[in-house]
Amino acid sequence: MSRIFLISANKVASPYAVYPLGMSIVAAALKKAGHQVQQFDLLARGDSIDALKGSIHHYQPKYIGISLRNIDNVDSTASMGNWYVEDTRRLITKLRATTSVPIILGGPAFSILPDDILSYTQADYGIIGEGEQAIVQLVDDLNAHRTVPKIIRQRSDYLEGRQILSPCWDENLCQYYVEQSGILNLQTKRGCPYHCTYCSYPLLEGTRVRTRPIAGVVEDIHRLIALGHNKPIFFTDSVFNDSEGYYLNLAEAIIRSQLKIKWYGYFRPTGMRLKELRLLKKSGLSAMEMGSDGMTDATLTGLRKQFGFASIEAVDRLCHLEQIPAAHFFMAGGPNETEETLSKGLANIARLKKSVVFLFSGIRILPGTLLHKQALLEGVVSPTDSLLRPRYYFSSQVTPSRMNELIAYSFRKNPLHFFPPSEADTKVATLRQLGLIGLMWDRLFHYP
Numbered sequence: 484m485s486r487i488f489l490i491s492a493n494k495v496a497s498p499y500a501v502y503p504l505g506m507s508i509v510a511a512a513l514k515k516a517g518h519q520v521q522q523f524d525l526l527a528r529g530d531s532i533d534a535l536k537g538s539i540h541h542y543q544p545k546y547i548g549i550s551l552r553n554i555d556n557v558d559s560t561a562s563m564g565n566w567y568v569e570d571t572r573r574l575i576t577k578l579r580a581t582t583s584v585p586i587i588l589g590g591p592a593f594s595i596l597p598d599d600i601l602s603y604t605q606a607d608y609g610i611i612g613e614g615e616q617a618i619v620q621l622v623d624d625l626n627a628h629r630t631v632p633k634i635i636r637q638r639s640d641y642l643e644g645r646q647i648l649s650p651c652w653d654e655n656l657c658q659y660y661v662e663q664s665g666i667l668n669l670q671t672k673r674g675c676p677y678h679c680t681y682c683s684y685p686l687l688e689g690t691r692v693r694t695r696p697i698a699g700v701v702e703d704i705h706r707l708i709a710l711g712h713n714k715p716i717f718f719t720d721s722v723f724n725d726s727e728g729y730y731l732n733l734a735e736a737i738i739r740s741q742l743k744i745k746w747y748g749y750f751r752p753t754g755m756r757l758k759e760l761r762l763l764k765k766s767g768l769s770a771m772e773m774g775s776d777g778m779t780d781a782t783l784t785g786l787r788k789q790f791g792f793a794s795i796e797a798v799d800r801l802c803h804l805e806q807i808p809a810a811h812f813f814m815a816g817g818p819n820e821t822e823e824t825l826s827k828g829l830a831n832i833a834r835l836k837k838s839v840v841f842l843f844s845g846i847r848i849l850p851g852t853l854l855h856k857q858a859l860l861e862g863v864v865s866p867t868d869s870l871l872r873p874r875y876y877f878s879s880q881v882t883p884s885r886m887n888e889l890i891a892y893s894f895r896k897n898p899l900h901f902f903p904p905s906e907a908d909t910k911v912a913t914l915r916q917l918g919l920i921g922l923m924w925d926r927l928f929h930y931p
Contacts, residue, residue, distance in 0.1 A: 484517050485622055488544035490535070491524045492571050492590075493552040498911055498923060499664040500526060502657070504719060505590055505614070506550045507650035508670075512615035514651060518622065522651075525574075527659040536581045546585050546622060547578065549606070551592035557847040559875045560887070560903040566872060567592070572604045585625065589614045595683050595849055597634050599871040610635045612687060613642055613673075644672065644693040649703050657712050665920025666747075667707055668717040671700050671733060675721040677751075679776070680787050680818060680853040681846045681876075684721040694729045697736045704742055715745040715769065715921060722774070723748035724755060731759060734766035745769040747922060752811070753794040760801050770925040771802060775811040778828025785818030787853065792831050803837045808925035810839040816886055817846050818857060820878035825886060829893040832900065839924045841904040842894070844887050845875035899927055 489510055491503035503524055510520045521542050528534045539547070549571065556565040575586055588609040593600050601609045608631070610617045617635050624631045647670070660667060674692040675684040704716065724730050737744070744767045752773045760768075773795070777783030780791045795811065802809040813832065815825060832840055848858050850870050858864045858876050868874065877883050887902075894900040901907040911923040919926060 484519065485545040485626060486519045486521075486542060487513055487546045487548060487622065488539055488542055489513075489520060489522050489548045489550065490574075491522070491526070491550050491552070492567075492574060493550075494526050494530050494570065495553070495556070495567075496526060496663065497905070497908055499666060499921075500660055501552075501664070501717075502660045502666075502668050503550060503552070504650055504668050504670060505552070506548075507652055508648055509548065509550070509589070509614050509618055510653075511648040511651035512619055513622070515648065516619045516622075518619075520651070522653045522656065524653075524656050524659070527656055532577050536577075539578070539581055544582075544584060546587060546625070547582070548587045548589060548618065549574070550590040551588060551600070552590055554592045554595065554600075554871075555847070555873050556905075557873070558843060558903055558905060559845040559847075559873070559883070561905065568600060568603060568871060571600075575604050575606055587618065587621065589618065591683075591687055594687055595851075596871055597636075599869055601634060603871060608633055608635065612636075615642065615646075615648060641673070641689045641691070641693060644695045645699075647673065647693070647695050649699060649706070652707070652710065654710060657707075657710060661712050661714050661920075663920075665714050666717050666922070667712055667714055668719045669700065669703055669707075670719050671695055671723075672720050672725065672729065676726070677722070677789065678787055678853065679774075680785070680857065681814075681849070683849045683852060686851050688721065692725055692727065692729075694725075694727075697729075697733050700733060701736050701740050701742070704737070704744060705740075708742075708744075713744065715747060718746060718748040720749065722751045724750050724759075726754065731762060734763050734768075737766040738762075742767070747772065749774060750798075751790075752798040753790040755798055755801070757801055757804070760805055760807070764805055764807060768807060770808040770810070770922055772810045772922075773798070773812065776814055777817070778813055778815065778831050779824045781819045781821075781824050782817055782828065785820070786814075796831075796834065799835055799838055808839070808928045810841065810922075810924050811835060813840060813842045814846050815842060815844055815890060816877040816881055816883060818854070818876075818878060820886075821880040825881060825889060829890065833893065833897070836897070836899075837928075838899065839927060840894075840897075840900040841907070842890060842900070842902045843904060844890065844902070845877045845883060848874045848876050 585607040672694040
């Protein structure tokens with residue numbers, strides 16, 4: 484048995500503070516294997532290095548694990564102050580002054596660029612992909628003084644849904660996130676069967692959807708309520724509305740269990756009818772975030788979204804009919820973008836008058852994605868370029884600065900449309916000062 488100190492390195496609370504779910508699931512795996520675990524959240528502790536050092540000194544761990552949530556904020560209009568790898572490097576430097584125990588990196592950000600991040604931060608080890616079994620094996624190997632590689636790569640097989648553990652929620656952290664954002668999060672499945680050109684989810688979780696037992700998810704919700712946290716839940720699945728209908732079965736189970744909850748999720752804006760939407764609303768669906776991405780059929784094809792803009796409008800109309808707040812996330816300047824598609828796309832978005840819209844300029848290039856391959860073919864990046872620092876794809880048929888001007892001009896009169904997305908931060912901050920909690924963008928809706 485070993486003492487293991489886990490750190491959530493995320494310090495970003497925009498648009499709202501997000502509970503470190505990955506760290507809590509790894510903690511559950513380590514505890515199940517018989518280890519002692521302490522969880523430390525930099526965001527919840529106010530980025531206090533003194534508090535971190537004091538906790539480590541008191542706990543005397545044998546290993547330290549650091550979870551990296553994001554590499555950067557994927558916003559081409561933002562400054563390099565939103566590049567989070569440098570923060571991790573400084574954190575590790577400070578830890579080295581406190582302890583000599585091995586430092587292990589993990590989390591989605593690390594898994595995307597493992598070699599570069601390990602080299603840059605000078606951590607001892609790193610785990611790619613699902614960390615539950617890998618970190619237990621790594622600790623066992625290190626305890627047995629076996630030789631192990633610096634980077635533990637994903638096994639060829641992923642965990643089955645029944646093997647995905649319930650989070651080891653920390654009551655103090657739960658209380659912090661309830662007070663700060665009023666949202667706790669939960670995962671019902673892993674894997675994404677779609678092949679959107681820019682997305683890293685299939686690389687991180689595989690393309691086969693692995694659903695957790697519905698009874699286990701419902702039990703987790705009951706546990707949160709028992710802890711006194713009957714607050715909205717955000718289901719963090721890459722796509723909540725899976726094509727096999729698991730999400731509908733879950734909604735029915737929530738209704739049968741008489742759980743009176745509010746919940747949110749990430750949705751693919753296609754494949755839902757009024758019947759399904761009403762079932763979800765009955766189970767507690769209170770707002771939807773949609774990966775709409777392309778503003779026209781041409782750019783949706785360029786992103787390999789496998790649906791057209793008509794699908795986006797159809798789901799949007801249903802949301803408005805059922806008075807369910809909806810937010811669409813779009814990206815301008817991607818594959819197939821031209822001046823003509825930009826003009827048409829902005830006109831399409833203008834028709835979404837009753838939805839919040841967040842629009843990104845350009846697309847962050849991530850290694851191993853189809854977009855990365857396209858960027859290599861087009862000479863946007865070279866094979867020797869590191870993608871550790873943000874690099875963005877822009878169609879050669881648009882000028883980014885001119886495109887940004889046109890977007891800003893088009894969005895200027897609609898208070899629900901935000902470009903760049905950080906423009907919403909001021910409104911969110913104002914709402915939080917009024918003592919409101921939740922997603923915040925859904926507070927901008929006023930249904931009769």
